[in-house]
Amino acid sequence: MKKLINAPDDVVSDALEGLAAAHPSLAVDMDSRVVTRAGGPRPGKVGLVSGGGSGHEPLHAGFVGYGMLDAACPGEVFTSPVPDQMLAAARAVDGGAGVLQIVKNYTGDVLNFQMAGELAGEEGIEVRSVLVNDDVAVEDSLYTAGRRGTGATVFVEKIAGALAEQGADLAALVTVAEQVNARTRSFGIALSPATTPASGRPGFTLAEDEIEIGVGIHGEPGRRRGPIGTAAQLAETALDAIHQDLPLDGEVLVMVNGMGGTPLIELYIVFREVRRLLAARGVAVARNLVGNYVTSLEMQGFSLTVCKLTEQFTELWDAPVQTPALRWGR
Amino acid sequence: MTTPRHSTILDTAFFTAWITRAAEAVEADRARLSDLDAAIGDGDHGTNLDRGFAGVLRVLDSTDARTPANVLALTGTTLISKVGGASGPLYGSAFRRAANILGEAEQVDLPGLAAALEAALAAVRKLGAARDGDKTMVDALAPAVAALGAAAADGAALLDALDAMVDAANAGAEATIPMQASKGRASYLGPRSIGHLDPGAASTVLILTALRDTAAAAARSGPDVEKEPDGDDGD
Numbered sequence: 001m002k003k004l005i006n007a008p009d010d011v012v013s014d015a016l017e018g019l020a021a022a023h024p025s026l027a028v029d030m031d032s033r034v035v036t037r038a039g040g041p042r043p044g045k046v047g048l049v050s051g052g053g054s055g056h057e058p059l060h061a062g063f064v065g066y067g068m069l070d071a072a073c074p075g076e077v078f079t080s081p082v083p084d085q086m087l088a089a090a091r092a093v094d095g096g097a098g099v100l101q102i103v104k105n106y107t108g109d110v111l112n113f114q115m116a117g118e119l120a121g122e123e124g125i126e127v128r129s130v131l132v133n134d135d136v137a138v139e140d141s142l143y144t145a146g147r148r149g150t151g152a153t154v155f156v157e158k159i160a161g162a163l164a165e166q167g168a169d170l171a172a173l174v175t176v177a178e179q180v181n182a183r184t185r186s187f188g189i190a191l192s193p194a195t196t197p198a199s200g201r202p203g204f205t206l207a208e209d210e211i212e213i214g215v216g217i218h219g220e221p222g223r224r225r226g227p228i229g230t231a232a233q234l235a236e237t238a239l240d241a242i243h244q245d246l247p248l249d250g251e252v253l254v255m256v257n258g259m260g261g262t263p264l265i266e267l268y269i270v271f272r273e274v275r276r277l278l279a280a281r282g283v284a285v286a287r288n289l290v291g292n293y294v295t296s297l298e299m300q301g302f303s304l305t306v307c308k309l310t311e312q313f314t315e316l317w318d319a320p321v322q323t324p325a326l327r328w329g330r
Numbered sequence: 331m332t333t334p335r336h337s338t339i340l341d342t343a344f345f346t347a348w349i350t351r352a353a354e355a356v357e358a359d360r361a362r363l364s365d366l367d368a369a370i371g372d373g374d375h376g377t378n379l380d381r382g383f384a385g386v387l388r389v390l391d392s393t394d395a396r397t398p399a400n401v402l403a404l405t406g407t408t409l410i411s412k413v414g415g416a417s418g419p420l421y422g423s424a425f426r427r428a429a430n431i432l433g434e435a436e437q438v439d440l441p442g443l444a445a446a447l448e449a450a451l452a453a454v455r456k457l458g459a460a461r462d463g464d465k466t467m468v469d470a471l472a473p474a475v476a477a478l479g480a481a482a483a484d485g486a487a488l489l490d491a492l493d494a495m496v497d498a499a500n501a502g503a504e505a506t507i508p509m510q511a512s513k514g515r516a517s518y519l520g521p522r523s524i525g526h527l528d529p530g531a532a533s534t535v536l537i538l539t540a541l542r543d544t545a546a547a548a549a550r551s552g553p554d555v556e557k558e559p560d561g562d563d564g565d
Contacts, residue, residue: 075414076414079374079414080418082411082414083411107458107515108414108416111418112418114419143520145514145515145518199372199373201368203372203373220518221519221520
């Protein structure tokens, strides 16, 4: 294992200190392990809290700021944060209008956020949670923990975040967040695995010409393994999986997400193919993100996330945002 | 009804000794647990659980626990605060629910212990929504709790009952090897999860074995179990 770390046990805390030093717009509570906006809560505004295992940067701390999250709770690498962090986050961002927890569908995240929500409720903080589960690679949720939460998280955080900034109440935010999740699907393909600092070994192994089709953001297996194809072929595989689950039409928001180890030049090639394939189906890419937004350490590959836009989504997507990883219009 | 061979007292010192022994066992087997997890999860079960139990030892060391329930509640709360993932809430809730059952009692008898572990199992089942055969810690814990309960109902001696509990836990954990996971991250492996021991079942065996070994050590050294950690175990 070759990594730019000091010690496996210190990865998250060292990175958080670096994050705090790099971004004065963030306040990083090293004891509670909570990242908030430096300004503190705005009275009357619903606080948006998300969190999950570390190793997916810029998710979630990179999306803390005006127009998106109020707080992020980073866990150990690929390990859910603990309820104490989410409770501390809820206390820190509650401006009297309640707290929305944005939770990716992994057993650990779900259980810890659930406990935190109960604890915050006992303290008189109104907490609602929205589950993100957009990964169509998981076909049979009866025999699994269900569809995993992945790229749609960025869309939910941005669109709900923009609506929260306009003063929407908690119920309205739950509604829009659930609508974004319902209209968004993702599919990932890995060319190479990730190695967590704690284990020191790759999470899975692939032959030289082999790829994992439908990979999860922690390297969970997908639908199958197969030989590598062209960018056009891989884009088609991902898009077909999404389209079969949620027929696409009209205008869409597309994210071609690198997994941490993919050169941007290759992501642009994938985006080119996705846009061409969608156009052939009569679907217009009205908005896009191409880059590293939901990474899996140094995994190589890409995930495709497509959201069927509504007028409201587009307007909220375009609304000003100022975070370390997304900023426009302000 | 048989008379217990030993008058081991299950008091606050005993429960502290159990948790201490469990923490030592998790630390010693940290790499093995993570290796088991690497096969069907993401390879950090040992690391996470060890971080949690190390925190538990610090808390128990700095807190004056007054009852067995105190010890278990502190253990559960600290595991929830330190472990993360699914195993933090699951083990944490298990210990806290067990503590609730014990109430203010200063000493616990075998039926009381069985009832506490029954409650722990119920907590895990409720929170994790795992059924028998899902390849989770439930597959070790459920038969262990059943064996302990049956032994307690039969009026078995404490050590015999705990032996039966550990045997059942071991058999239950072994039985997870041919199972296909349908809960947690391992579930995404589908058939590829077959052939591996579930790491949660393995850590459950460690914790229950520590309980049995603590009782056995207490029986050997007499009722004063507080001496035990400095006994013949070494470091």
